[in-house]
Amino acid sequence: MQFLPSDLIVDGVRLSYRDRGAGEPVVFLHGTPSHSYEWRNVVPHIEEAGHRAITYDLLGYGRSERPVDRDTSVAAQTDLLGGLLDALGIEQAAIVAHDIGGAVGQRFAVAHPERVRRLMIIDTVSYDSWPSATWRKIIEEQLEDHMQLPQEAFDALLARQLRMTVADGAATMAGDVLDAYLAPHRSALGRVSFFEHQVRHYDSRYTEEITGQLASLAMPVRILWGERDQWQPLTYAQQLAEDIPGARLTVVPGAGHFVMEDAPERVTEEVLDFLAGNG
Template sequence: MHFLPSNLIVDGVRISYRDHGEGAPVVFIHGTPSYSYEWRNVVPHVEAAGHRVITYDLPGYGRSERPVDRDTSVAAQTDLLRGLLDALDIQRATIVAHDIGGAIGQRFAVAHPERVRRLMIIDTVSYDSWPSETWRKIIDEQLEEYMQLPQDAFDAILTRQLEMTVARGAATMTGDVLKAYLAPHQSALGRVSFFEHQVRHYNSRYTEEITNQLASLTMPVHILWGEGDQWQPLAYARRLTEEIPNARLTVIPGAGHFVMEDAPELVTEEILDFITS
């Protein structure tokens, strides 16, 4: 059975998801360039420890719908998260969110604090930390051109990006793991969707506009970061820790941006410690 065995329509969009286990709900939100596959070595252990875990692909990512003429920005994804929780009759949950998913988690916690029991953000985008100069140039000047890339050229670009997400580069991001991360984009639709639904929405305004509201968060917040993250410098983790009341920071040595690839056991341990504390 596929990691995400179920589908649900939320506000007219099909979302591929997994809802396993019993107990207080924990919602996992993935990042980019990624999908729920990144949680495969973490989620089953959290389920086995006695928690109800909801894992899903954001619309425009993975196995979820790639909607035509539908906003898939961080702001829109935040609204869809609320719709997903409503559809699953979940009033309050712990949120564990990575990268761009961390922006969704931050925005949701600010907008709906009564629905967030705890918040863990992992190597998240924040403030003005994104996009990189390279992505900014592509978004501003070359997006349509990149949407027309042939498969081999697209694969080469995305492979280079993925190799930057892990501490050991090509030694980790290789073989079946690399194939799995490339899999959602092995078609013309998949390649266009990557730029239309993901890259187009790399925009720091979604995090900068909530900067002054982070200090209002009162739920427990744990910030988890790979020490060697090439995309989101550790300085942003330290700033988040300073500006969110009672936030706690854990840095994982020898790990990069996809810390769940570099250190899945430690990530699992940190998550379980946080949600049971």
């Protein structure tokens, strides 16, 4: 059975999603290079604990639509989040957001604070922390060439990047797990979509332009970070904790950027504790 069993039309585009459980709504936003598969070891436990969990693939990611002529930037994804909540009849929700999804969560909380009950950001992009030097070079000089990569070369490129997201890359990001992360891109369309819908929009202006507004966030905020994150250094987490009033920073020892792969039990514990209202 698919982790995301349903589809919903939001503003004319198809989003694949999962909506289960009852109680306080909580929306899970994934990162990149990823899709909602990254939440598979966390979300079911949140549902079982008595929360309504909504998980979906961002537009252009995973099982969601890959439109030819549609903006899939962080700004556009933020608007779609609002549309998704409207379509599901949700006025206010908690948001748990990772990586580029964290940029969506930050922007949505700044723009629509009345709709965000509480915000957890996990190893998120922020300020000028992204893209990495590798992705910046690809975006600026090699994007069109990379869109034409044969499947084997593309898989090797993305596998190298994915292994950097976890503390023990060769062991954790391998076998069925690695295959699942690569699966949405194992076609010509999937490879082009990865660069067109994801990489092309790696742009720090989406987080830099809200830096001055982070101090306005009044909802409870928790920042969760992998101690060994190679992509988003801990210094950015510390800066977020300083700039967001009352934000609490929790560091997960030994975990990397995909902390939900390295320490799913700890992530689940932290999410449940936060949803229980514990700061």
